[in-house]
Amino acid sequence: MNVYVRDLTCELGRRGVGVDVFTRSQDEHVPHVLHNLGYGNRIVHVPAGPETPMSKPRLAEYIDIFTEGVLNFAETKGFEYDLIHSHYWLSGLVGLALRQAWNIPLIQMFHTLAVMKNRVARSTEEQSSSLRLETEGRLLREADRVVAATPAEVAQIQWLYREDISRVVVVPPGVDTSRFYPIPKDEAKDYIGVPCHDRMLLYVGRIEPLKGIDTLIEAVGILHGEGVLDEHPFCLAIIGGDPQVSREQMTAEMERLQSLRKSLGILDLITFLGKRDQDTLQYYYSAAEVVVVPSHYESFGLVALEAMACGTPVVASETGGLAFLVRDGETGFHVPTADPKALAERLRVIIQDDVLRAKLGKQAAKYAKAYAWSEIVEQILDLYSSLQGKKLA
Numbered sequence: 001m002n003v004y005v006r007d008l009t010c011e012l013g014r015r016g017v018g019v020d021v022f023t024r025s026q027d028e029h030v031p032h033v034l035h036n037l038g039y040g041n042r043i044v045h046v047p048a049g050p051e052t053p054m055s056k057p058r059l060a061e062y063i064d065i066f067t068e069g070v071l072n073f074a075e076t077k078g079f080e081y082d083l084i085h086s087h088y089w090l091s092g093l094v095g096l097a098l099r100q101a102w103n104i105p106l107i108q109m110f111h112t113l114a115v116m117k118n119r120v121a122r123s124t125e126e127q128s129s130s131l132r133l134e135t136e137g138r139l140l141r142e143a144d145r146v147v148a149a150t151p152a153e154v155a156q157i158q159w160l161y162r163e164d165i166s167r168v169v170v171v172p173p174g175v176d177t178s179r180f181y182p183i184p185k186d187e188a189k190d191y192i193g194v195p196c197h198d199r200m201l202l203y204v205g206r207i208e209p210l211k212g213i214d215t216l217i218e219a220v221g222i223l224h225g226e227g228v229l230d231e232h233p234f235c236l237a238i239i240g241g242d243p244q245v246s247r248e249q250m251t252a253e254m255e256r257l258q259s260l261r262k263s264l265g266i267l268d269l270i271t272f273l274g275k276r277d278q279d280t281l282q283y284y285y286s287a288a289e290v291v292v293v294p295s296h297y298e299s300f301g302l303v304a305l306e307a308m309a310c311g312t313p314v315v316a317s318e319t320g321g322l323a324f325l326v327r328d329g330e331t332g333f334h335v336p337t338a339d340p341k342a343l344a345e346r347l348r349v350i351i352q353d354d355v356l357r358a359k360l361g362k363q364a365a366k367y368a369k370a371y372a373w374s375e376i377v378e379q380i381l382d383l384y385s386s387l388q389g390k391k392l393a
Helices: 002-014 056-077 088-102 114-120 130-142 151-160 185-192 213-225 252-263 278-287 302-309 340-352 354-371 373-388
Strands: 020-024 042-046 084-087 106-109 145-148 168-170 200-204 235-239 270-274 290-293 314-317 332-335
Touching: 002 020, 002 373, 020 056, 042 056, 056 088, 084 088, 088 106, 088 130, 106 373, 114 130, 114 151, 145 151, 145 373, 151 168, 185 278, 200 213, 200 278, 200 302, 213 235, 213 252, 213 340, 235 278, 252 270, 278 302, 290 302, 290 340, 302 314, 302 354, 314 340, 332 340, 340 354, 354 373
Parallel strands: 020 042, 084 106, 106 145, 145 168, 200 235, 200 290, 235 270, 290 314, 314 332
Antiparallel strands: none
16 A cells, blocks of 8 residues: 555656645654655655554544644645545545545545455454444545445445445556566576576565465475475565564464474475565566465455566466456466465466466566556546546646
């Protein structure tokens, strides 16, 4: 979501549209106003509660203070805005209050839906709060427009929330094709420090049960047990989380995945790399033979799009937005959710067939160009203009 907001703001700036991005201040040492989005567009860090990171449930306690901070900023600067584009349900609550204060249109994008997360949650700790569920329903009823990433999300809104979809429009996220494009494998591997002869599978994302990383690890274990790796050796690199902390500080999911890797006897085949800067991901995508997105639920799947833009085929769960984004047999493969045997079978095919892998990668890069931000922003501008009754750019 942060990448989406950043890239959309930068692209709008190129089109001459001024944007202020309001977010809660999490560090008192970071200036409250930053001009690092280009074209005069700003990030405004609004003090609301302790200026430290905090959990999402706690953030809800500071909605009113945050809203007041946004109102004060606008009043102090003498600014008037044309519309509000809020992201995630917490920001949607702020957006509703600002719309009432400023009497301007509100556009809402959820990025993930609570009802879908709850359907695939494996424990009560993973489930979204009743406040989030109620707020998403309210936003679906009250926002002037709701942006869905795919037709799948529209169907989820219609059938699971039982809400009117007449104000829901489908606009997919974009990808920065000036950053994500095919890099020669030898150059990409040299940048990230991987020997040119080594072959790598790649996962990028958060370390949480919803992401299905255990399914991927089990699939690697199956391939190892079948001897596939004797003829076609590779390793799996996992980007996300922090694997270097002590056992006491390690998250429950990271500890579970580490233990699973050990129990399957594949410690030397799987590497947890921890977090990587967004500006280096294109090298990892390009260096990989295949990127795997084994999630139980994804509203869209930006990692899959970034990987395809880099010319790397994707094997992804056939769920949510991934079922629309990844073209089965054209840019990669679909697999059933939480099915390590099916995932192992598709990985086997793509690992063993160099010609097929190259073909899928080439088609993936071509397909991803349709999602370049220069294309997607036109749809966003049309949406903005439809609410303003005038052309913005």
